[in-house]
Amino acid sequence: MSEGPERPPTPPSSPGEPIGRRALIARLGVGLAGAAMAAPILMSGRSLVPNALYEAPRKVKVGPPDHFADGPTFLKDQRVFVFREGKVFHCLSAVCTHLGCTVQLMRKERTQEVEFHCPCHGSRYRGDGTNYAGPAPRPLDYLRLELAPDDAQLVVDLARTEDKGWRFTL
Ligand code: FES
Structure with missing residues (x-):
């Protein structure tokens, strides 16, 4: 083949x-x-x-300004203290600057002055947020407040810190 x-x-x-x-x-x-x-x-x-x-929302409506009594109000969900003095507001973070526990508001016995104590490792802060005892490395944060343009509620901006002593006036 x-x-x-x-x-x-x-x-x-x-x-x-x-x-x-x-x-x-x-x-x-x-x-x-x-x-x-x-x-x-x-x-x-x-x-x-x-x-x-x-991520949790960074700006949170916390209610109309008139719903806040004069003095400090703790907002548990946002972990902040909103302070009111008439038409002037400010907001302090309740997050301890050591390891992030929630600080508690205390009042000095004699003067009734506001302080913040951290239950975790004993850091202490004055009413203006200044750390003065314990391992906290820096003061509590001041957070920005504003009014919502649609319904005039107070808004806390959890992502925006302000200088110490910052105030929001209505
Ligand atoms: S977390 Fe507050 S002192 Fe440690």
């Missing part, structure tokens, strides 16, 4: 020439292998990016 005429070897293709079947299959194989190796890398990289953010 005789075999047919021997085929000449397929020359490697060069740009502009049609690609032979073997070369095409080889290129597809390399492409698929590359994609198979890249997929897990891309998927593990994607797993580092959260699908949703669960």
Whole structure:
């Protein structure tokens, strides 16, 4: 039995020439292998990016100014103290600057002056937020207050600190 005429070897293709079947299959194989190796890398990289953010809102309405009595009011959910003196307000964070426990408002026995005590490691702050005892490295934060433009409620901006002694006047 005789075999047919021997085929000449397929020359490697060069740009502009049609690609032979073997070369095409080889290129597809390399492409698929590359994609198979890249997929897990891309998927593990994607797993580092959260699908949703669960940040608490930074600006929180806390009610009309008239609902605040003169003196300090503790807002448990926001962990702040809102102080009112007539038409003048200010807001102190209740987050201890040591490790973040919630400080408690105390009054000096003789003078009834306001202080803040941290129950965790004993830091103490004066009424203006100045730290004076314990491991707290700095004063309590003053937080920005403003009025909501739509319903005139007092708004605490939990992300915006102000200089010590900052006040908001109606
Ligand atoms: S967290 Fe307040 S003193 Fe440590």
